[in-house]
Amino acid sequence: MAKEVSNGPNHVTSKPPPEPSPLRRAKFFKANMRILVTGGAGFIGSHLVDKLMENEKNEVIVVDNYFTGSKDNLRQWIGHPRFELIRHDVTEPLLVEVDQIYHLACPASPIFYKYNPVKTIKTNVIGTLNMLGLAKRVGARILLTSTSEVYGDPLVHPQTEDYWGNVNPIGVRSCYDEGKRVAETLMFDYHRQHGIEIRIARIFNTYGPRMNIDDGRVVSNFLAQAIRDEALTVQLPGTQTRSFCYVSDMVDGLIRLMEGDNTGPINLGNPGEFTMLELAETVKEMINPEVEIMTVENTPDDPRQRKPDITKAKELLGWEPKIKLRDGIPLMEEDFRKRLGILRKN
Ligand SMILES: NC(=O)c1ccc[n+]([C@@H]2O[C@H](COP(=O)([O-])OP(=O)(O)OC[C@H]3O[C@@H](n4cnc5c(N)ncnc54)[C@H](O)[C@@H]3O)[C@@H](O)[C@H]2O)c1
Ligand SMILES: O=C(O)[C@H]1O[C@H](OP(=O)(O)OP(=O)(O)OC[C@H]2O[C@@H](n3ccc(=O)[nH]c3=O)[C@H](O)[C@@H]2O)[C@H](O)[C@@H](O)[C@@H]1O
Numbered sequence: 001m002a003k004e005v006s007n008g009p010n011h012v013t014s015k016p017p018p019e020p021s022p023l024r025r026a027k028f029f030k031a032n033m034r035i036l037v038t039g040g041a042g043f044i045g046s047h048l049v050d051k052l053m054e055n056e057k058n059e060v061i062v063v064d065n066y067f068t069g070s071k072d073n074l075r076q077w078i079g080h081p082r083f084e085l086i087r088h089d090v091t092e093p094l095l096v097e098v099d100q101i102y103h104l105a106c107p108a109s110p111i112f113y114k115y116n117p118v119k120t121i122k123t124n125v126i127g128t129l130n131m132l133g134l135a136k137r138v139g140a141r142i143l144l145t146s147t148s149e150v151y152g153d154p155l156v157h158p159q160t161e162d163y164w165g166n167v168n169p170i171g172v173r174s175c176y177d178e179g180k181r182v183a184e185t186l187m188f189d190y191h192r193q194h195g196i197e198i199r200i201a202r203i204f205n206t207y208g209p210r211m212n213i214d215d216g217r218v219v220s221n222f223l224a225q226a227i228r229d230e231a232l233t234v235q236l237p238g239t240q241t242r243s244f245c246y247v248s249d250m251v252d253g254l255i256r257l258m259e260g261d262n263t264g265p266i267n268l269g270n271p272g273e274f275t276m277l278e279l280a281e282t283v284k285e286m287i288n289p290e291v292e293i294m295t296v297e298n299t300p301d302d303p304r305q306r307k308p309d310i311t312k313a314k315e316l317l318g319w320e321p322k323i324k325l326r327d328g329i330p331l332m333e334e335d336f337r338k339r340l341g342i343l344r345k346n
Pocket of ligand 2: 222
């Protein structure tokens with residue numbers, strides 16, 4: 001049994017984790033690590049799959065319902081002997097034999113998670129229950145991609161993991177932020193009650209290639225707008241802040257968390273903090289100095305400031321992001337230009 005350090009009150013494992021499936025001890029068994037990635041056809045999930053597939057001892061199974069993800073993100077792996085892709089909705093039970101579960105399945109952009117809020121909360125609650133049930137049955141370790149949105153509109157800045165948050169339970173974002181809070185609760189209840197090995201990452205705004213062009217999140221919106229010569233839409237007041245992490249740094253943090261001994265929750269994000277107006281100015285300067293910046297109405301409950309305290313990630317995982325926003329934007333621009341078929345003017 002892996003040594004496991006829980007980092008908070010009441011986080012102590014009361015039961016040893018369930019025995020892995022007897023299949024693992026069978027004579028014919030090939031000792032590859034079998035890894036399930038839910039939501040693996042999405043933005044972060046597909047980059048995670050690329051990294052996991054680099055290790056020849058890993059077999060990767062992706063399940064996805066393609067709500068916001070796409071097979072195209074995984075095309076380089078389709079047909080690979082160590083890779084399987086299953087069209088499946090995590091709100092339905094799943095029977096597979098795996099050693100690790102990266103549980104990412106959930107729409108992440110506000111316009112998509114608000115599109116069918118009941119489905120979003122089902123994905124977070126029933127989907128996470130199903131994956132925990134699977135983890136319990138086969139003795140797998142499970143990592144949940146939670147979010148900085150569990151801190152709501154935070155009254156503590158920067159946000160540390162022991163902050164309990166300031167969340168509206170009945171607002172239009174609640175299907176997502178309260179959904180993830182319940183998912184975290186389920187993770188810890190399965191950990192305490194059934195000894196499941198859990199890992200929880202609280203991810204802060206992540207960006208990079210393969211984001212949907214019309215995803216609705218701010219970095220992808222501004223980039224697509226700048227490339228298409230459309231005004232950058234800064235939602236009011238424009239002074240709200242976010243901290244943006246490049247996707248390869250995020251994937252590195254997720255794998256370190258899964259492989260390490262700490263349950264979390266652990267913040268993963270880049271502490272560089274920008275107002276939305278500053279972000280728009282940066283994109284304008286770097287991508288299209290001619291483009292206009294306009295202000296538009298915001299949506300309810302938009303958090304006013306967000307920045308991760310990553311002391312725990314540094315100390316417990318030896319992780320910190322390497323790629324600054326100004327270095328990440330050109331990498332994403334290249335991908336967006338290719339997909340949009342629009343070359344740089346100069
Ligand atoms: N990108 C970020 O900034 C960010 C920040 C915090 C947390 N997260 C979390 O990370 C995870 C991945 O986010 P992302 O940015 O890659 O989003 P994404 O929308 O690109 O990926 C989510 C994937 O989950 C799939 N999915 C959604 N509902 C499903 C269901 N019911 N069954 C099966 N598959 C389903 C989608 O089709 C998609 O492929 C999510 O859990 C999200 O909450 C992301
Ligand atoms: O990192 C997180 O924890 C969460 O962050 C995001 O939520 P949010 O920060 O609201 O992301 P965006 O939709 O990209 O908005 C960021 C800011 O940009 C602003 N914005 C957005 C879009 C736009 O065109 N213009 C604009 O100014 C919004 O008002 C907001 O203040 C993601 O949507 C969630 O998946 C994720 O869980």
